[in-house]
Amino acid sequence: MLFRPLRQTSALLAAAALTMMTISACGSGDAVEAGSAGKELEGAKFVIGSKDFxxxxxxxxxxxxxxxxxxxxxxxxxxLGGTVPNRKALESRSIDMYWEYSGTGWIEFLKNTKPIQDPAAQFKATAEADLAKNKIQWVGPTPLNNTYALAIRSEKAAELGVKTVSDVANLAKTKPAEATLCIETEFSTRDDGLPGLSKAYGMNLPKDNVKLLDTGVVYTETDKGQTCNFGEVFTTDGRIAALGLTVLEDDKKFFPIYNAAMTMRQETYQKYPALEKILQPLIAKLDDKTMQQLNARVDVNGEEPSTIAADWLGKQGLLGAGGS
Structure with missing residues (x-):
């Protein structure tokens, strides 16, 4: 994926604002006080960035x-911003690390046009090529795969008998009035979005059947089923479960794999070898279900990301006694 889509919902904006409030509380850009899980990184200083969803x-x-x-x-x-600002900040040493996705690295940074469908092979190819060409080290991957999908409210899925994207393509031929789709603008133009999906599945939707909406509105309108029956979603989004949506199987495996991993410059990785050991226990726990739950605490419950992170890490035993 060239850019991870922005979660342009009120819940996200509130979460982002709260995140910035947390930063301001310790002084914008100021260092956060060290904890006590261990002293492997004592004396190290890292600037950690992230994208804005x-x-x-x-x-x-x-x-x-x-x-x-x-x-x-x-x-x-x-x-910090989107994909490009974070990557540029990493390369220019403005930040030391941020989380990136294997499909994004493969397509955006390494300029490949065809994704690799096997997750392990995709990550290995991305990590090895980025290290060789750009001296960027990938630490991971997490089990989570934050990729695109089509979803529908569960009762309507049962009514229409749809379980796969191929079923949607068939519906567009047999019952075109039912094949209505809500998507965000970016998805409408991307090779890994609707144009490529339509080509791969032979899915010809009438122009009036496709509605362009903000991401958060896509979820709510898909749930209501008035503007559209189907919606473009992200597989680790907590709103899928909260709204009771059914995710359709990508039976032709069109969408790329987007496993998250921590990216940093090779020199940082070599200078602080303890980073691998410290990050891997966290990485191993971040599967789709866990990430959906954490995301839902922000987008559905309105909790603040920093508070959620400290709470969850503590419960997982990853902070040690007294860590926060």
Missing amino acids: TENIMLGNLAVHLLKAHGAEIVDKTN
Whole structure:
């Protein structure tokens, strides 16, 4: 994916604002006090960035609290912006690390046009090529795969008998009035969005059947079923479960794999080898279900990402005694 789409909902904006309030509370860009899970990183100072949508902000906050607890001095630059600003900040040494996705690295940074469908192979190819060409180290991958999908409210899925994207393509031929789709603007033009999806599945939707909406509105309108029956969603979004939506199987495996991983410059990785050992226990726990739950606490419950991160890490035993 070239850019991770922005979660342009009121819940996200509130979460982002709260995140910035947290940064301001310790002084914008000021270091966060170290904790006590261990002293492997004592004397180290890291600037941690993140993209500006819920999941990446959440991941960034998890890293902030985890590395702080292991003795590092942290400058919190989460919610920095989109894919390009974070990558440029990493390369220019304005930040030391941020979470990126394997599909994004493969397509955007390495300029490949065809994704690799096997997750392990996709990550390996991305990590090896980025290290060789750009001296960027990938630490991961997490099990979570934050990719695109089509979803529908569950009762309507049962009524129409749809379980796969191929079923939607068939519906467009047999019952075109039912094949209505809500998507965001970016998805309407991307190769890994509607144009590519339509080509891969032979899905010809009438122009009037496709409605362009903000991301958050896509979820609510898909749930209502008035503007559209189907909606473009992200598989780790907590609103899927909260709204009782059914995610359709991408039976032709069109959408790329987007496993998250921590990216940093090779020199940082080599200077602080303890980072691998510290990050891997966190990485191993971040599967789709866990990330959906963490994202839902922001987008559905309105909780603040930094608070969620500290709470969750503590319950997982990753902060050690006294860590926060």
